[in-house]
Structures are given as structure tokens and as C-alpha cells.
Amino acid sequence: MSAPTHKGKVVVITGAASGIGEATARLLVEEGAQVVLGDIDSAAREVAASLGRDALFVCTDVTDPDSVARLMTSTVEHFGHLDVLVANAGIPEAKSPIHELDLAAWQRVIDINLTGVALCNQYAILRMLQGNGGAIINMASILAHVGQANSHAYSASKAGVVNLTRSVALTYAQQGIRANCISPGYVETPLLSRLPQSLLAAIVARQPIGRLGQPIEIARVVSFLASSAASMITGACINADGGYTAV
Template structure:
């Protein structure tokens, strides 16, 4: 049994972006606390190894930018696990870096397709399964960039800002049901996603954090798991910061 207990016993979760980073960390934590997890990720080669390593009950290679594929995956996950109680939307990319007037159009579209459209597709497909049991917890992983906007990261910042607005809308639509919907806005934390960025961009983001360090994946996963638990009963359509003091609103 986990040192945190079995608060997810009997609960079934989908974690997108589950093959690495905070998605993997969160999925492992849910499993350690008694839950079942289906991992979704585009990285099919890694998924099986990760699922075996953390004890996930199921995994599916899913391109979250394909709404039909997402719907099929949601139905298959519900059938495999018996129900869906938790959705953690962690799949995301940074896209290109550069000023708006030079930003590649293809990169802009891909970032929006995965970070924002993908979140919409996932929630659209999963919510009906949650409503069957009048219970659910949805956690959308946004970013402080969605609040403040990072220079030379317009697509990423815009997609994460859109995700906050989407979370607020969906949370209010479901407020009188048993489904809670919240978002988190981490500052930069140690994750494979940083491999997509130049060091200068990482240094800039770290310089904005009053604590003077990057966050740890375990710290982010801890917040996600509280929001994914039954303990989170009176918070919905809300944004939770985990930024080392960077965000103040």
C-alpha cells in the first residue's frame, strides 16, 4: 500500500501524455494509491514498457488531435476498466519558439490541435461516461504561460490560456452533477517537454520563479492527485497554481 493510502481504490483513470513526464508520474501515483489507470500517449513504443513498470491496467496509442480516435479510445478504456472516474489531460507540446511575425503556421496549428482541441476532444468523449455514474474528476494541465504569456511562445501561451477558459466553462456546465473540473498552472518543471526548448528559453522561465528553481514532477503530480480525488468536492471551474511564487493571481 502507498504511504498515501488507498484513496483511489475502486477508481478508474485515463491519463493522457502518460508515457513520460508528469503524466507518467501522476499515473504511477494513482496506481500506487489503489486505482486503475489507462495510459494514453502518441508514443506507442514506450507505452507498453511504462504500463508494465507502473502497473497500469491498460494503455492505448492515441493521437488526441484526432477526435474520432479519441472517442474510440474513450469507449475502449471504459469497456476495459468498467468505468471512467478520472481524466487527467496532460498531453501537450511546446511548439516552435520565435516572434509572432516569424512563427511557423504549421507549428501554431499543431500546438492548438494537441493542447487545446485535444483537451476538448478528450473531455467531450469522457464526460458522458462519468455522467452515467454521476461522478468524475477532470484535471486539465495548463501553464503559467496561459496566465502571463511567455515571449517567443505565443502558440503555447495561447493554447494554455484557452484551456483555462475551457475548464471554467465545462466546470460550470457540470457544477450541479458529481463531476468536478479544474485546471492547474505549473511554472516550468523538470520534464522531458523541456527537450523541445532551447536552453535560453528554459533559463528565461526559471528566472521568473521567485524560488529560483524548477518544479519537480512529483510536486505537480501531488496537486493533480488531490484534484482527482474525492477530497476535491467543492472546487470546480477553478485554476490552481503551482509556480514557486511566480503567479500571484
């Protein structure tokens, strides 16, 4: 059992039905937090139920301002306040060369991965300004920092998350709100497990650390950034990628 690093804290996590979001919810509850799982995937309801009285599921569409506002309102109504946002919801893209761009597909990725993060920041900060400040942790990606052929919308959205985070950090630095982001590398999630084994092997071969990351490893970075141990850290982007972007 982990030490109660986050005892008394209330945390909203989007994209919490599986993978990094689920691992983060489980870790933070273990560390003493009360957690609200916001996801459009009802599988997050089962995750919340398995965590007991310290977890709540709120069906959330991060592209809908009313839905995001309801997530934050439900959090405060149920647990009394809001201390931490983990804006983790995101989707991949169907890769293609830019001259074959599907504008609707582009817009959906941008709406969820970037605008959705901005909306979650907006409505979480409105609540934090009414309280004692808080911590924002936005989920970016290694593709915010390096290029990849035929990955346009996803890379653009995640690069946007990095600079959005910096702007938020500077805007609220003197109001008790810290904002940071994490750029995970390739992590062993349900999404990645659907790839052909040959492609997975090629991905692993490119990792300096020699393996895929695990969701709990990213969750531990979230836990640190949400904690008082990170009180001097704002506007940062932590590359939790096994050395991928150091090459």
C-alpha cells in the same frame, strides 16, 4: 506506500509517456487507482507494463475524435467505468515573432494543446454522464496567465484551456462532474532537460522558490483535485509554479 486515496477509481491520463503524465500514473496507481495511459508515444506502453494489472496503454492521438473515443471506450470495456480524466497531452512550440508566424505550426499546437483537451473532455464526459459523475483535470501552464516574448500558439492554447475548464465546470456542476485545471511552472521534465544549461540557469534564477518543479509535485496536485477532499472545488485553476505568477 501512500494511502489508497483513489481505491476503486478508474483514471484516464493523456500524455503519460514521461514527465508529469508518467508521474501522475505512478502516483495514482500507488494510491489505489486503475489507470489508462493514452499517448501517441509508445513509451507509455512500457510505463503501463511496469505498473502491472492496474494499468493499460491505449495508443491515442488526441487530435483525432475517433482515437479519443476509442480511448474512453477501451477504458470502460477494460475496467468497467471511468471516474477521472487527466488531460495532460501537449507540445511546445518553435518560438518566433508573430510577423513570422508559421500557420501550420500554430495550428498543430492549437490542435493538440486545446482542441485535444476539448475532445478528451467531450468523450470522457459522455462516459461520466452514464455513470456516477467524475472529475476532470486539464493541464494548462503559467503561460496561460503571463506573457512571454515569441510564445504565441502555446500561450493562446493554454489560456484557452483555462476558460474551457471554467465553462465545462459550469455546464456540469449539477451533474456530478467537477472540472479544474492546473497551471504548472517550469518542471524538470525530459523536454526541459534538452535546453542549454545557460538557459536552464536563467529559468531557475526567475523562480521565487529557487528551483525547478518536479513532476511528482504536479502529480500530487492532480491527486488532490481527483479526490473527495476537493469535492467543493470546480472551475478552479491551481497555479503550481513555485511563486512564478505571484511576482
